Amino acid sequence: MSAETVATAPEKGPRHVALIMDGNGRWAERRGLPRVVGHREGVQALRRTIKAAPDFGIRCLTVFGFSTENWSRPADEVSDLMGLVRSFVGSDLKRLEAAGVRVRVLGRRKGLPADIAAIVDRAETQTAHNDRFLLQVAFNYGGRADLADAAQRLVDLARAGELSGDVTEEDLGLGLSTAGSPPVDLIVRTSGEQRLSNFLLWEAAYAELVFQDILWPDYGAEALGQAVAAFGSRERRFGGRDAVEDAAPEATTVKAAV
Ligand code: FPP
Numbered sequence: 001m002s003a004e005t006v007a008t009a010p011e012k013g014p015r016h017v018a019l020i021m022d023g024n025g026r027w028a029e030r031r032g033l034p035r036v037v038g039h040r041e042g043v044q045a046l047r048r049t050i051k052a053a054p055d056f057g058i059r060c061l062t063v064f065g066f067s068t069e070n071w072s073r074p075a076d077e078v079s080d081l082m083g084l085v086r087s088f089v090g091s092d093l094k095r096l097e098a099a100g101v102r103v104r105v106l107g108r109r110k111g112l113p114a115d116i117a118a119i120v121d122r123a124e125t126q127t128a129h130n131d132r133f134l135l136q137v138a139f140n141y142g143g144r145a146d147l148a149d150a151a152q153r154l155v156d157l158a159r160a161g162e163l164s165g166d167v168t169e170e171d172l173g174l175g176l177s178t179a180g181s182p183p184v185d186l187i188v189r190t191s192g193e194q195r196l197s198n199f200l201l202w203e204a205a206y207a208e209l210v211f212q213d214i215l216w217p218d219y220g221a222e223a224l225g226q227a228v229a230a231f232g233s234r235e236r237r238f239g240g241r242d243a244v245e246d247a248a249p250e251a252t253t254v255k256a257a258v
Contacts, residue, residue, distance in 0.1 A: 014185035014231050016060040023191030023215030036080040041217035052221035056228045060134040064199050068142035089119050100132030106177040107141030143201030150175030188227045190216045208234050
């Protein structure tokens, strides 16, 4: 499947794709290499995928970079992953900014090493004016933690007298770190594992799920095209009886950020 094939009918393709980039460790282990090499190759795969995404009509990519549970990995692997974020932002931010990409980082800032929190802030500030493509990187992110934070925000608003009446889906959605991004149409997980692992729990409500038997470091335009094609073959009904051609309903009524 080439990018052109799908690009001819982008309105039928997913606008917002979320990726669980799984299999870096296995990719390295199968080659007798340290896991960090798999993560490094994973960054390359991420670059290829970001580059290919607009050709498929995708306007927003959300990738799972580091979960709230990943802190339990050995210290040297955690440190390798932090190092990769430092170097990714250091080497790619200018190019992303020039390409019209807005970068947004989902998840808790609290708990991040101070320099990473500063890097993340810089990436967001420096690209805030862009609107051609939205790249959301979930980092120190957990779906349950994000929902807990959204609930806490409602409690704080209520205590301040700024929330009255029943809590709506929109009220809650506004407190999620994805607030303002387009609804998630497609969630892809690589490596053959078939679970969400605490990723985008709220946002997954009407997303199509595609599981691909490819390790993340091998990912790129071809595999993304296959995922987009699988999405195109699904009938989306959003709880109704008839197929709906358009994108998923907003989890919140906030207008799309891109
Ligand atoms: C899962 O593979 C992948 C991760 C935990 C991290 C993904 C990170 C990157 C692709 C690179 C850094 C990210 C950014 C945003 C620059 P795994 O280690 O769980 O693989 P395994 O299941 O085969 O062990």
